[in-house]
Amino acid sequence: MSHDPNCIFCKIIAGQIPAKKVFEDEDVLVFHDIHPWAPVHILLIPKLHIASMVELQPEHAALLGKMSLLAPRLLKELGVSNGFRTVINTGPDGGQEVYHLHMHAMGGPRPWAKG
Numbered sequence: 001m002s003h004d005p006n007c008i009f010c011k012i013i014a015g016q017i018p019a020k021k022v023f024e025d026e027d028v029l030v031f032h033d034i035h036p037w038a039p040v041h042i043l044l045i046p047k048l049h050i051a052s053m054v055e056l057q058p059e060h061a062a063l064l065g066k067m068s069l070l071a072p073r074l075l076k077e078l079g080v081s082n083g084f085r086t087v088i089n090t091g092p093d094g095g096q097e098v099y100h101l102h103m104h105a106m107g108g109p110r111p112w113a114k115g
């Protein structure tokens, strides 16, 4: 499934739910997390509905590479200059709440709300 009508992040991609967008191209959307753990907390998501890392296939390698390269670039543009944390939660024990693959990227001066 490339789009799941019941998925909250697919709804953001489709423009049905608002989000504070940071970056968008044909493959990836980046927006601010609604409950930030850190002064800067963005989510990088593929436009393709991939539920979690468990569903990743070899053909998704470039997509994940693109997300990994985007994170430091966008954090820098948002003023993060002293390090950051990237997290991908997977499955129930991984604490995943939204089943559309996403990379958290967090930075900014500590203390942070969480993490």
Ligand code: AMP
Pocket (backbone or CB within 6 Å): 008, 017, 019, 032, 033, 034, 035, 036, 043, 088, 089, 095, 096, 097, 098, 099
């Ligand atoms: P996870 O636990 O890794 O699945 O994280 C899901 C993240 O999505 C949480 O940090 C939420 O705050 C964030 N989130 C959920 N709904 C929205 C939304 N509508 N806009 C922005 N961030 C959201």
Ligand code: ZN
Pocket (backbone or CB within 6 Å): 003, 004, 007, 008, 009, 010, 011, 048, 049, 050, 099, 100
């Ligand atoms: Zn989705």
